[in-house]
Amino acid sequence: MPDDVSSRGFAARSTTEGRSPVDSTPETPAVERAPVDSTPEETPVVERAPVDSTPETPVVERAQRDETPGETPVVERAQRDETPEETPVVERAQRDETPDVSGRLVLIAGATSASGLAAARALTSAGARVIAVGRDAERLEALAAALRQAQGPGGQGPGGHGPQGPGGPEVSTEVCDLTDEAAVSALAERVHAEHGPVDGVLHLVGGWRGGGGLAGQSDADFRFLERTLTALRHVSRAFDEDLRASTAGRLAVVSSTAVARPLAGGAGYAAVKAATEAWTRAVAQGFAKAARDAGEPLRAASVVFRVTSLAGLEERLAEAFTGLWGQPAADVNDTVIDLTRS
Numbered sequence: 001m002p003d004d005v006s007s008r009g010f011a012a013r014s015t016t017e018g019r020s021p022v023d024s025t026p027e028t029p030a031v032e033r034a035p036v037d038s039t040p041e042e043t044p045v046v047e048r049a050p051v052d053s054t055p056e057t058p059v060v061e062r063a064q065r066d067e068t069p070g071e072t073p074v075v076e077r078a079q080r081d082e083t084p085e086e087t088p089v090v091e092r093a094q095r096d097e098t099p100d101v102s103g104r105l106v107l108i109a110g111a112t113s114a115s116g117l118a119a120a121r122a123l124t125s126a127g128a129r130v131i132a133v134g135r136d137a138e139r140l141e142a143l144a145a146a147l148r149q150a151q152g153p154g155g156q157g158p159g160g161h162g163p164q165g166p167g168g169p170e171v172s173t174e175v176c177d178l179t180d181e182a183a184v185s186a187l188a189e190r191v192h193a194e195h196g197p198v199d200g201v202l203h204l205v206g207g208w209r210g211g212g213g214l215a216g217q218s219d220a221d222f223r224f225l226e227r228t229l230t231a232l233r234h235v236s237r238a239f240d241e242d243l244r245a246s247t248a249g250r251l252a253v254v255s256s257t258a259v260a261r262p263l264a265g266g267a268g269y270a271a272v273k274a275a276t277e278a279w280t281r282a283v284a285q286g287f288a289k290a291a292r293d294a295g296e297p298l299r300a301a302s303v304v305f306r307v308t309s310l311a312g313l314e315e316r317l318a319e320a321f322t323g324l325w326g327q328p329a330a331d332v333n334d335t336v337i338d339l340t341r342s
């Protein structure tokens, strides 16, 4: 990890190989943007997903429940979460301790975009160690350099001494194509050997293609779009054990408000994001089940963030992700958080 690499800058939004021209605009173009604000009742700021311990609940029912959050009011969720036979008082007390992000090892999957830089900066400023993963070594080096330049040797601006101590922000870079299963397994081995188990994963691999109504939803575009889900599947499986074993494991993905209001011209994109949310919620159920089976308090959380466009929300995302360590896992596991409203 070089100490001083000249910054190539991250002000511009990153581009992804093979991305369509619409890609330079927000993932959900204004013309196709769902009228989210006109249907606030469909998407509360924080939606609690259906009870993770009831996998027998039919899919249709769950979907209906998701779109009518009024059926699952906060008080009901609290009662459900504190079912005495499931969670003894002592365990609840332990669960309520809010963990600290300082010293945690967090992997950013697809770290070289503006949102990756913002997240890495927020995490290292809070004292976390970051492993930034991307496909391009030069872009990763530029990210590391930008972090060092922004935070200075001590992490609080040039010359400062932040939580990282005098060594500066702790960021390592890893080149890996996250859509390659074997490459992700090798990445996990390297990370474990060099740094140990991870406490957090922020999945940022994305990209937009679409337009042209339903007829325009080509296979080629779908293959492009599904890479984000493929990468998530690989990364979450490779580090699932780490996250469940951590005293505060956190995994998050960035989905889209298009899931709540899919449009014909973005059908492929919305479908992939919906699948991404389903996968992330399945991870959440795995966390809850593992804790329950072990008779231990829930310490890991898997969370979906939703945005319409990330442009201008990179810092908010970074803060929201870092802030997951300031909340008990049981409060945030299996939640959908709409960042456009918070």
Ligand SMILES: NC(=O)c1ccc[n+]([C@@H]2O[C@H](COP(=O)([O-])OP(=O)(O)OC[C@H]3O[C@@H](n4cnc5c(N)ncnc54)[C@H](OP(=O)(O)O)[C@@H]3O)[C@@H](O)[C@H]2O)c1
Pocket: 014, 015, 016, 017, 025, 026, 027, 028, 109, 110, 111, 112, 113, 114, 115, 116, 133, 134, 135, 136, 139, 176, 177, 178, 179, 203, 204, 205, 206, 207, 208, 227, 228, 231, 254, 255, 256, 307, 308, 309, 310, 311
């Ligand atoms: N941008 C928006 O307006 C918007 C809207 C809604 C949701 N989202 C979601 O928010 C997340 C972050 O968005 P973003 O625009 O910051 O992401 P992005 O630029 O699409 O992707 C983030 C990074 O992932 C890396 N990447 C792509 N494919 C990879 C692979 N196979 N293996 C490893 N790294 C890979 C790219 O870096 P390299 O090319 O250097 O590898 C890229 O810089 C995404 O999941 C996106 O779908 C974004």
